[in-house]
Amino acid sequence: MLENEKILVVEDDSVDRLIFEKFAKRSEFQYPYKIVPSVAEAHAAINSEQFAAIVSDYNLGDGTALDILQRLRGTPLIVVTGLGDEKVAVRALKSGAYDYIVKEPSGGHLETIPLSIERAIANKKQQDELAKYKKYLEEMVQERTEKLNKEITRHKETLQVLEASQAQLKLAYTELQEKNILLKGVLSQIEKEKNVVYENIAQNIERNIFPMLKQLKIGANEHKLPTCMRTIELVEKYLLDINKDFFKSLEGLKIKLTPTEIKICHYIKAGHGIKEISELLSCSAETIKGHNKNIRKKIGISNSKVSLKAYLEKLSDL
Numbered sequence: 001m002l003e004n005e006k007i008l009v010v011e012d013d014s015v016d017r018l019i020f021e022k023f024a025k026r027s028e029f030q031y032p033y034k035i036v037p038s039v040a041e042a043h044a045a046i047n048s049e050q051f052a053a054i055v056s057d058y059n060l061g062d063g064t065a066l067d068i069l070q071r072l073r074g075t076p077l078i079v080v081t082g083l084g085d086e087k088v089a090v091r092a093l094k095s096g097a098y099d100y101i102v103k104e105p106s107g108g109h110l111e112t113i114p115l116s117i118e119r120a121i122a123n124k125k126q127q128d129e130l131a132k133y134k135k136y137l138e139e140m141v142q143e144r145t146e147k148l149n150k151e152i153t154r155h156k157e158t159l160q161v162l163e164a165s166q167a168q169l170k171l172a173y174t175e176l177q178e179k180n181i182l183l184k185g186v187l188s189q190i191e192k193e194k195n196v197v198y199e200n201i202a203q204n205i206e207r208n209i210f211p212m213l214k215q216l217k218i219g220a221n222e223h224k225l226p227t228c229m230r231t232i233e234l235v236e237k238y239l240l241d242i243n244k245d246f247f248k249s250l251e252g253l254k255i256k257l258t259p260t261e262i263k264i265c266h267y268i269k270a271g272h273g274i275k276e277i278s279e280l281l282s283c284s285a286e287t288i289k290g291h292n293k294n295i296r297k298k299i300g301i302s303n304s305k306v307s308l309k310a311y312l313e314k315l316s317d318l
Contacts, residue, residue, distance in 0.1 A: 005121055006049070007033040010042045010056035010068060023110040031117060039063035043071050051075055053120045055113060057103075058088055066095050074127075076120035080109070098123065255298045264291050269312040 011017045017035050024033065031052070036042050039062045042054070046068075054072070056065040058081045065079045069092075076098035081089050089100035098120045101109050257265070260281070267277045274292070278285045296302045301311055 005031055005052035007031045007117060008042065008045055008049075008051040008054045008056075009033050009035045010037075010039070010054065010060065010065070011035060012037050012057060012059075012061045016057070019107055020110065023107065027111075027114070029114065031114075037061070039067045042068050046071055046075075052124070053078060053098075053117050055080065055117065058082075058085065058092065065092060065097070069096055072096075074124065076124050078113070078116050078120060257295065257298065261291055261295050261298075264288065265295060265308075265312055268292075268309050271309070 009017075009020060011020065014037075017037070020035065023029070034045060034049070034051075036045055037060075039060050042056070045051075046054075053076045054068065055078045056068055058065045058079050060067075065077065069077050077092075077096070079089065079092040079097045079100045080103050081092075081100055082103050085102070089102070092100055099116045101112055101116060103109050263281065264277060267280060272280070274285050274288050278288045281288070292308060293302070296304075296308055299311065301308070
């Protein structure tokens, strides 16, 4: 007995109801069932109980099997019609009935009812599974669609941010180019002004300082002052070096020379020896040698055979 698959049988003829009950007992009808005689009682049973299938005579005292069909919510209906009622059967199928069985006076049609019920229940289960799977697919599609829409929205927002960033970068790049152009103009102007300053210094040295040095040299020779002469020559050489941008060359080495070391560099470049430099700076020759050693170390030629004078002259020519 299939307890969970109860059948509702609707038959208004008391004799046919009795025949069905005898058949159900005799054939060991495997489904539990309930028999009602009218459409009204069928509606009441449907509202209060659940049935796996309904078997109903077409013509009933208070209506037809189609009246029962209108109240069903997916439960398969098998219509039993009399001989010659094929049009009625077709109408029932078009209205939603699962199957129809032609009633035979001999009761032979009862043998087909269990098979029709089995197929109807199996078909209902299949339809339920398909509906459930369809709903699952629809929910999955909806979920994926929502995720896809969120991704699309996120990508659009990201794209908008990127476009805004690109616009800002483009604007910043344009502004930077404009500033670079202005900076080049400023640097060019500074270079021009610097050259003008250098030219003015050179002209002042030639017009004013050199004539005075010349007079000093003449006076020194007349009074036989050799030390004074060497100092004047050194000043002259020093001023010539300014014209040749010797200071700039020393600064370009990116090294830190002391003021004394810078003076010694000028004396050495001017051709003065250790003894002469020591007399000019009023210090010992050993002190000058020590400065010489430090200068060579700072400019990176301490292990080289190149003389400091040659190096400084080459530096001046750069």
